[in-house]
Amino acid sequence: MNEGVSQRAIARAFCVTIARREAFGLLAEHSVARQEASTRRTSDDTTRCDEETLGHLSDRLARLYRFWLAIVLVVLAVGTALDLIEDRQLETQTVPLSGLVSRLTAGDPAALETAALLVVTLGPVAGLVLIIASCARSGDRRTALLAFTVLVVVAALPVARSFAER
């Protein structure tokens, strides 16, 4: 009788051990699966976050460009209208940078046209500055550095051209 009880106890202990092992195995598998899912989710989130950040940057750039163009077109329209009223034809020369501010304050149409042309030229530079500022703020140093390098290289191009022309 005692022998039967001990055999049953051994069998129960064996079953418990197996069950525990299974449970641990399942737990371990579950844990691995959860870790994998978490990694997957983190990676997806990073991509999505990256896409979202770049999407917001695109929106901001689009707004800046539209705003920039609107200002230029208004100034250009006013300058052109004043110019046509004054002598019925558009200017044949731009105003040099040295006299631009004084002639602008005097309401000179040629100065208004020149200012509009100069402001539109600086539009892409303003875009690069926006990218640098936005990316630096959001911690995307790589894109900020890329945009900064573009700014430096673009500034170097006219310098190289003027050297070559000499």
Place this chain on the structure above:
Amino acid sequence: MSHLAELAVLIVAALSGTLGAMVGLGGGVFMVPIFSAFLGVPIKTAIAASALAVIVNSLGGASVYLKHRMVNIRLALVLLIATTLGAIAGAVLVSIAPVDVLRLVFALALYGMIALLSSRRASSDPITSGADRQSLGGAFYDPAAGTVVRYIPQRVALGTAASTFAGFLSGLLGVGGGFMQVPLMNTLMRVPVKAAAATSAYMIGVTVVGSVLLYYANDLLVPQVAVPSVIGVFLGSQIGSRLGRHVRGLWLRRILILILLYLATTLLLQALGMTVPGAR
């Protein structure tokens, strides 16, 4: 310059802006020859006005493409560095370079690109899986296809090197590099043609800023030509970028091939010593 000629400048600029914004070019390839050969504008004034118009085209076109998230900003920045470095080298070496030989090389390179653009490879589906080590992948909604198109640019190092070479040649020959970027991105890097056109539309504005400031400093910006060019190109870029989103990629490629054919033939004729009206 008569008011009629100014109106003609505005109309030519508007048409150039429409075509340019559709395929990601500045439009200077049309404006300079037409202004100088048919409207009596001195060539240097025409080049200065068209460079300014390229910026307006870029701002106007890219604002639409950016709003619809079609511009790949990171890829644009990488290629901009490469192209501009090449252009600096080209500008420095311009006095010692055999220009006619380079024109011939450029023309042959363009014919090669036309062949690649005409091949089935250019119209094949973009690559969406695999490693994106430089995080340059992009996605945009294509209204013509009615789906979101995802892509991962391929052969980035080779594409960047080719971009540097394109910038070098454009710096030597004094032509804009926009028309090289779209076929490079499309055929070599497997970027869908619409994303390539949108990214190029953003890039072209940045590349010519320095040149325009130089033209202004040298008194080559003439408001009589520049003002109607700016207004015309602005209107054209608004139409072109909207058309570019809705036209099928195949048609964009066909338009691009025609433009490249015209450019390659112009360069080839110049290399052979023939005079082309309005050519630089």
